[in-house]
Amino acid sequence: QSVLTQPPSVSGAPGQRVTISCTGSSSNIGAGYDVHWYQQLPGTAPKLLIYGNNNRPSGVPDRFSGSKSGTSASLAITGLQAEDEADYHCQSYDSSLSGPVFGTGTKVTVL
């Protein structure tokens, strides 16, 4: 089954910049489908963080940014804060599955 691959964990000190990669294939990200990112705080439902590769919904700080190139996408968090400690999931659409597909998830730890 097609999945989007993310690193299991990333960490950084407060104020630092961290990036999370999301590697797909020619049937999803590489086919030109948009990538969306979700933040999941402990014990809560996911929340839309970035949509359409690099757009922030209203209320999301500009410390969060997204990019996409080829078969991969990235989420960057600058000025890392304690409240950013959460799981982050990328998501796209997969033509071989004919449906949405999620990444394997990344836990961000603030040191």
Next chain:
Amino acid sequence: QVQLVQSGAEMKKPGASVRVSCKASGYSFTNYAMHWVRQAPGQRLEWMGWINAGNGNTKYSEKFQGRVTITRDTSASTAYMELSSLRSEDTAVYYCARSATSMKFDNWGQGTLVTVSS
């Protein structure tokens, strides 16, 4: 504001079925799609299927085809997900999530824990 409120936790035995509801408010229910996504303990989010709340058309993930049924009641602005032939591997938190055209999930329910155990 948009709200998706799901039904409460369920405990089921293997082989049984479970139905989870998702009541929408704060927007025009029939103008959006409703998806169902699950998350088993320590696992990634997994898309199960979706329903066009306007015309009732559905599409299911191949993995769940034949076991999952998604329906909606427009008069109650509520979507339902029924999963049958439950097994222990179906133990997970089940979420409903709204989408428009771009398959981005812009609002999520609070989640419903379904535990399958003998």
